[in-house]
Amino acid sequence: MSPETCSGIDGWEVVIGLEVHAELATATKLFSGARNEFGGEPNTQVDPVSLGLPGSLPVLNEKAVELAIRVGLALNCVVQPSEFARKNYFYPDMPKDFQISQFDQPINGEGWLELPDGRRIGIERAHLEEDTGKSTHVGGGGRIHEASYSLVDYNRAGVPLIEIVGKPDLRSADDARAYVSELRAILVTIGASDGKMEEGSMRVDCNVSVRPVGEEELGTRCEVKNINSLRSLGRAIAYESRRQVDLITLGQKVDQQTRHWNEEEGRTHTLRSKEEAFDYRYFPEPDLVPVVPSTEWIDQIRMAMPLLPGERRHRLAEEADIRPEAAALAVERGLDDLALAAMDLGADPARVLVHVENNLADGQGTLTADGFAALVAMETGGELTATQAKTVLADLVSSGGDPALVAAAHGFEAMESSELEGLVESLIADHPEDWEAFVGGDESERKKKSGFFVGQIMKTTKGQADGRLVNEILERRSTSR
Numbered sequence: 272m273s274p275e276t277c278s279g280i281d282g283w284e285v286v287i288g289l290e291v292h293a294e295l296a297t298a299t300k301l302f303s304g305a306r307n308e309f310g311g312e313p314n315t316q317v318d319p320v321s322l323g324l325p326g327s328l329p330v331l332n333e334k335a336v337e338l339a340i341r342v343g344l345a346l347n348c349v350v351q352p353s354e355f356a357r358k359n360y361f362y363p364d365m366p367k368d369f370q371i372s373q374f375d376q377p378i379n380g381e382g383w384l385e386l387p388d389g390r391r392i393g394i395e396r397a398h399l400e401e402d403t404g405k406s407t408h409v410g411g412g413g414r415i416h417e418a419s420y421s422l423v424d425y426n427r428a429g430v431p432l433i434e435i436v437g438k439p440d441l442r443s444a445d446d447a448r449a450y451v452s453e454l455r456a457i458l459v460t461i462g463a464s465d466g467k468m469e470e471g472s473m474r475v476d477c478n479v480s481v482r483p484v485g486e487e488e489l490g491t492r493c494e495v496k497n498i499n500s501l502r503s504l505g506r507a508i509a510y511e512s513r514r515q516v517d518l519i520t521l522g523q524k525v526d527q528q529t530r531h532w533n534e535e536e537g538r539t540h541t542l543r544s545k546e547e548a549f550d551y552r553y554f555p556e557p558d559l560v561p562v563v564p565s566t567e568w569i570d571q572i573r574m575a576m577p578l579l580p581g582e583r584r585h586r587l588a589e590e591a592d593i594r595p596e597a598a599a600l601a602v603e604r605g606l607d608d609l610a611l612a613a614m615d616l617g618a619d620p621a622r623v624l625v626h627v628e629n630n631l632a633d634g635q636g637t638l639t640a641d642g643f644a645a646l647v648a649m650e651t652g653g654e655l656t657a658t659q660a661k662t663v664l665a666d667l668v669s670s671g672g673d674p675a676l677v678a679a680a681h682g683f684e685a686m687e688s689s690e691l692e693g694l695v696e697s698l699i700a701d702h703p704e705d706w707e708a709f710v711g712g713d714e715s716e717r718k719k720k721s722g723f724f725v726g727q728i729m730k731t732t733k734g735q736a737d738g739r740l741v742n743e744i745l746e747r748r749s750t751s752r
Contacts (some may be wrong), residue, residue: 280481280516282484283484283512284482284483284484285479285481286439286441286442286479286480286481286482286492287439287441287443287446288439288492289437289447289450289451289476289477289478290435290436290437290477291434291454291475291476292402292434292473292474292476293435293463293464293473293474294307294402294430294431294432294464294473295338295430295432296463296464296465297332297338297431300320300429300431301329301335301371301399301400301429301430301432302320302330302332302401302559303319303320303321303330303429305320305321305429307431309467313424313426314424314426317425317426321425321428321429322425322428323366328558329371329559336399336562337572338431338462339378339379339433340379340564340568340572341463342397342457342463343379343382344569344573344576345458345460345463345576345579346382346383346384347394348380348381348382348394350379350380350569351379352376352562352563353373353398353399353561354375354376354559354561355399355555356373356374356555357369357370357371357556358371358372358374359551363406363423364423364428365403365404366404370401370403371401371556372400372401373399373400375553377396377397378399378564379396382397385453386449387449387453387595389595392446392450395436395438396435397435397436398433398434398436399433400432401430401431402427402428402430403428404424404425405423405424406422407421407422408421409421409422427471433463437450439489443508444505444508444509447504447505451501451504452501456580457579457580458473460579461579468499468501469499471499474498475499476494476496477495477498477508479493479494479495479508480493480515490515491515491525492527493511493526493527493528493539494530495507495530495531496529496531497531497534498532503534507532507539514538528541529543529544530542583607584598584602587610587611590614590620591614597624597627597628598624600627600628604631606631606634606635609635609640609643610623612640612644613644613647616641616644617644617648618644618647619647622647623643626643626660626661631664634668635668637667637668637670638664638668643667646660646664646667646674647660649674649675654678656737659681662683663678663681691736691740691744692744694728694731694732695728695741695744695745695748705720705723705724709721709724709745721742724745725738725741
């Protein structure tokens with residue numbers, strides 16, 4: 272089974288927990304005044320603190336703390352007093368050979384994130400830490416054991432990170448992709464991060480384990496690193512879950528490991544045995560005082576928060592009885608305000624969302640709420656067919672204007688009902704077998720044949736007919752036989 276297509280394994284349940292690292296959108300680094308920018312010449316955005324020079328001391332960036340609190344509030348976390356700790360490890364791209372992070376007292380405790388389908392995924396914590404530098408291994412396949420030599424760029428060293436540790440509540444690659452997409456949308460909405468996975472400002476480590484369906488005990492997990500796209504996330508989960516199931520079914524043991532995802536090969540490789548907290552020898556950072564945000568400051572940050580994607584979906588759903596997927600798509604495309612404004616002006620919610628889904632994929636352009644509402648009113652009132660409305664809408668998006676004048680310029684006029692009646696009657700006479708199948712068929716067959724008749728009418732009228740009216744005529748004729 273290929274890693275691209277393996278989304279589930281019969282008899283086995285995949286358990287997934289994600290650790291997402293997002294670089295915070297500050298002007299300077301977490302503990303110094305060095306610039307926090309992407310794409311500079313190597314080792315040009317550094318200072319004594321970034322380079323770990325003797326005698327240099329960290330000074331906490333207040334803006335980074337504010338952004339971390341924003342993240343905590345957006346993820347329904349408990350925002351609490353926190354402390355920094357030194358995480359000791361062999362960091363080839365950290366000159367001081369330790370990382371300043373938060374350990375047992377993170378700034379954000381437990382919370383949750385709501386997926387577009389309404390499910391809640393638990394958040395274990397969301398803590399502050401500094402990013403590491405970047406190593407480039409030259410020669411071989413780009414891995415350290417194959418390289419002729421390595422280069423280190425310290426521009427990223429010290430950049431503020433928020434690490435969001437999710438609970439193992441995800442059960443499929445689709446779940447994981449939805450979680451990361453929602454989290455990214457939240458981070459971008461609140462201005463905490465730009466969320467650009469391709470630039471490394473948002474990175475995902477994926478903990479994967481498997482267990483037989485029905486079992487409660489978690490299996491041995493492996494952490495997969497080097498995931499920098501939603502596609503890679505899905506492929507990595509598919510491959511790693513399949514690998515673990517194969518080991519278990521062969522009577523072998525799954526070792527707890529950190530593994531590296533190789534996008535070109537479509538597989539994971541062993542990186543190192545998985546470390547536990549005690550391996551890092553955490554101890555309090557002696558050069559930084561505890562962070563104790565006041566209730567007043569937290570309330571100020573909360574009051575300044577914009578509407579989050581989930582809140583916007585709920586707002587849209589409350590306005591009309593619409594599918595969750597339609598609401599999610601409108602929010603994802605940034606068209607929910609336009610849709611709500613058109614609905615407030617009397618536009619039919621269902622038709623508004625149909626246009627958002629099918630005809631506004633590239634955005635609203637110069638389309639106004641007034642124009643949108645007027646167009647939908649013409650469509651639902653029978654002045655325009657769905658095909659004609661789509662054409663007028665495209666003009667409103669590109670050039671704006673009055674939908675009535677745009678429709679007139681195209682020569683669009685609603686066909687008279689009597690004219691459509693005659694066309695339907697003629698079509699029935701030409702296709703008696705299809706008509707009998709429509710009249711006497713089950714729901715599926717009737718739907719199929721109505722599509723045939725409507726399609727023929729639209730072809731004959733060059734899209735000028737109203738498909739809904741054609742269906743009404745067909746239904747009326749079938750019941751009056």
